[in-house]
Amino acid sequence: MPDPDTSPPFTASSDRLRRARELAARAGIDALLVSPGADLHYLTGYRAAPLERLTCLVLPVEGRPFLLVPALEEPAAQTSPAAGLDLEIVSWQETQDPYALAATRLPAVATVGVDNRMWAEKAMAFQAALPGSRQVLAGPVLSELRMRKSPQEVRALRQAGGAIDRVHARMAEWLRVGRTEREIGRDIAEAILAEGHVQVDFVIVGSGPNSASPHHELSDRVVRAGDPVVVDIGGTTAAGYCSDSTRCYVLGEPPAEYRRLYEVLLRAQRAQTDAVRPGITAEELDAIGRDVITTAGYGPQFLHRTGHGIGLETHEEPYIVAGSARPLEPGMAFSVEPGIYLAGRYGARIEDIVVCTSDGGERLNRTSRDLTVLPG
Known part of the structure; x- marks a missing residue:
């Protein structure tokens, strides 16, 4: 080592x-x-x-x-x-x-x-x-x-996490009925720079049925009342370290099934972030959230791995995925981002960056993980 x-x-x-x-x-x-x-x-x-x-x-x-x-x-x-x-x-x-x-x-x-x-x-x-x-x-x-971050690197990632949290905290400024995903994404990109990044790495704004596409590209779709919206954003700070966080919003009252789906997802993501500790393997951590989602009947709709490492790149080792028997170690930093996607209808994803510590895990994103309801 x-x-x-x-x-x-x-x-x-x-x-x-x-x-x-x-x-x-x-x-x-x-x-x-x-x-x-x-x-x-x-x-x-x-x-x-x-x-x-x-x-x-x-x-x-x-x-x-x-x-x-x-x-x-x-x-x-x-x-x-x-x-x-x-x-x-x-x-x-x-x-x-x-x-x-x-x-x-x-x-x-x-x-x-x-x-x-x-x-x-x-x-x-x-x-x-x-x-x-x-x-x-x-x-x-x-x-x-690179995968075991020094205390200085963790501090840089913590600062990056705080910077992207400040953008999510401002989402009500831009996310409104009648605006297009592209218009909203443009404002978010400007805020990513204003809130402490030197580079915008990605902006995903998936509204309504587009929220069921994990890597949806910004489009000219107009956001409507009742739409769930997945916002996944990240950038690079002057120190060279990356941010990445996903939160879900809804414009007005969401469909009842969406609330049920979201509660399942929130339980899964909380269980996974709470389980981070030295010695647990990447595939065991993946299974904790996947089992919650599968038991609720949404197993096939969790389409991707639980997470990816982060540092000088948004995606790097270690990857939190089935088949990886790598034990987590102090200093490893990675996303925890389970998702549920109902094709053609809507989807949800909750993503935090977590650092494995000597006795557990530290969540670097501190904004609320609850479904945020904005005026419709």
Whole structure:
């Protein structure tokens, strides 16, 4: 298990590089190749843009690591936190082959770990430049580092949770009969930025029958009296950490069956958040809510897993799903979001971010989970 990380959430440390190399060695990987994305940000603090030109952290188990960047991106790399780490920043010119350059600087490697989000053309170019090596995914190594959040990372997630809670607390400002989902979504997006995020990651406003589609896209449907509305929203804060929370609203008096459905869902979600503790497995936590929903007769209408990890990305390890025997550990942060969806009629989902602590769980979203009835 990796050592606890004491660095601030938005500042990488040479210790993270050291632990990545140790875990790679244990996995039989001779070098890690990490392209722009959350893994590179986590390890180096450098938020590089994913461009056609190669930017890549080359992290050999033996030898000094280096960050390979296009010459025109070198100033950005040199002013990023990566410049303060124990690695060399190596720039390449437009007429150079950066993959061949990386290969010449690497010791002999039998197995290289390629980050899970590397573009296929880049992974294949590395394979051609390192013909004697075998490529494997670096994800199992890097997710071991990232899924157990440090106290500083938990604090950043707590701040992100508070920011998205402030948006939900203002929902009555925008959610009104006669407005379209798209109009409401536009106002919510502006509020996500105003309430403490630097980026809007997603806005789901599913009204009436659209609430039965878990990943509904904003539409021009006009919200009507009596409509249930599922609002699932999230963004990224300046620290780089994400928020994600879902609440349900209704414009006026909801259908009686919807109230019954919602009460079942609320019991399931509360049972799951209350059950979070070290040692419970991801599939056991999933089953707690699923059993409540199934007993009430809505089992087939719970269409998705209970939750996903969250941190520098909205979706990351660990995943709370049937078939995952991973025991929860202190520092793991994830969503708990059971849902019930009656196709063509309506649906409901309640989502909180929860952090596993040494003796239980901390719910980072604090707005009421009760069905919110707004004027119809």
